[in-house]
Amino acid sequence: MWDRPSHTTSASGEETTLSLQLALTLDRESRLPLAVQIRNSLRKLIEDGTLWPGTRIPSSRQLALDMGVSRSVVVEAYEQLSAEGYLQTRHGSGTTVSERAGAPDTTSRLVPPDPETAPEAMWDLRTGTSNVMDFPRQEWIRSMAAVVADAGHLELGYSPPAGVPLTRRVLTGYLGRVRGVRSRPEDLMVTAGFAQGLALICRVLLDRGHTTLAVEDPGHPGEREFVTSSGLRVVGIPVDEDGLRVDLLERSGVRAVLLTPGNQFPTGVRLCVPRRERLIAWAREVGGYIIEDDFDSAFLHRSDRLPALQSLAPDRVVYAGSASKTLAPALRLGWLAAPSELMASVEYVRAGWDIGCSGLEQLTFARFIDTGALDRYQRQLRTELHRRRQTVRRQVEACLPGARLTGGESGLQAYVQLPPHMAETALLRAARRRSVLTRGGAFYTLSDTTRPPALVLSYATVTCSGLGPSMAALGAAYREVGG
Ligand SMILES: Cc1ncc(COP(=O)(O)O)c(C=O)c1O
Incomplete structure (x- = not known):
């Protein structure tokens, strides 16, 4: 979520509101005060998920204008909802629906979530990402x-x-x-x-x-x-x-x-x-x-x-x-x-x-x-990724004795076959403790139980200068679990 001002300044220096809209209806016949009606309607829209956490809503001035009520009516409703934790107002970015837990999981199936929640880590060598930082x-x-x-x-x-x-x-x-x-x-x-x-x-x-x-x-x-x-x-x-x-x-x-x-x-x-x-x-x-x-x-x-x-x-x-x-x-x-x-x-x-x-x-x-x-872009990227792969290959030889890369010289990740005695899960945990996130071969395996343990190291987002320290940390984890 990025911060945007609720007001922008035009080229002439004149302040203009962003004119956000909000679909609310009022019952002018009702005995309920207008402020209460606005509060109740908004609260319902937030509770039933119609208004999503983080959604910006109109300024009190704009909503009052659109609904044909006085501004103090809207201010009263907003203040009440803010006090109840439904809305939050930040200087410069207007009023938004509060961030609340319970948003549904929208993770893509092609980027499956980890079975264990990942802690903050310095090095993320998990597959599923691309080298988006160099996007042209x-x-x-x-x-x-x-x-x-x-x-x-x-x-x-x-x-x-x-x-x-x-x-x-x-x-x-x-x-x-x-x-x-x-x-x-x-x-x-x-x-x-x-x-x-x-x-x-x-x-x-x-x-x-x-x-x-x-x-x-x-x-x-x-x-x-x-x-x-x-x-x-x-x-x-x-x-x-x-x-x-x-x-x-x-x-x-x-x-x-x-x-x-x-x-x-x-x-x-x-x-x-x-x-x-x-x-x-x-x-x-x-x-x-x-x-x-x-x-x-x-x-x-x-x-x-x-x-x-x-x-x-x-x-x-x-x-x-x-x-x-x-x-x-x-x-x-x-x-x-x-x-x-x-x-x-x-x-x-x-x-x-x-x-x-x-x-x-x-x-x-x-x-x-x-x-x-x-x-042009692919040519550059291919050269860069090949350099990273060479670095991983050298680092595997230096830091993970007995392990070897399978496959050729291409791609965004290295499949590292480990010695048969190596416990994949223990190695992943030890790596995690050293701030390196990665996945083992078992994560990708369907039913072939004959495969030796492995690590899959993605270098899509870690540059050559980051590969040195991350692989050194992985090497320390490898030694800890008996490699
Ligand atoms: C094996 C494989 N195929 C295809 C894709 C691309 O999928 P999409 O184009 O849907 O992003 C990915 C992306 O992660 C992938 O890992």
């Missing part, structure tokens, strides 16, 4: 300003639910250029992040008689929850150094799979070429679908980069991407490129859900791509 604000503002300045009737109106045509065209070109994705603008949909794309595909699979969806084990616990809440049952398929065990998938009886072949989440391994081919052959044989979550492809180091799996079989693979890791989760911008016959069903389902994502945001993104700003 000026470039984004420039793109958005140009879009808004040029927007006519068409751009300010409704766009097709599948996305603004220009953005779909630009994205199709971009994905072909950087990931080898073979699609057409009409087979590409702009979604509110990967999460919405996944929910849509799950719905379509259910409609087509699927009851299960295979997922990687270990994998993203939030994604599993998402799939389950759609009505599909998840079936975990173990992952080894070469990615998903396609041989086990073949024996599972499942006909659709969700995976991160470019940079497996969280182990960082890449699905090897023979398994890619075998996976496609499996999909063709069972008439099934592969959902390719290419969430962090922008951070694939050149030594790890393979074209998207989708390029091998655009008729069997649903390619899904997101701006959450590359730019910022707040944009809620993602995309799906699906086989034509599947896209028709996806569009049908989507039409019943919403009327598409923000057109202005989509146009901003298209411009951001077209002007080369996205490529």
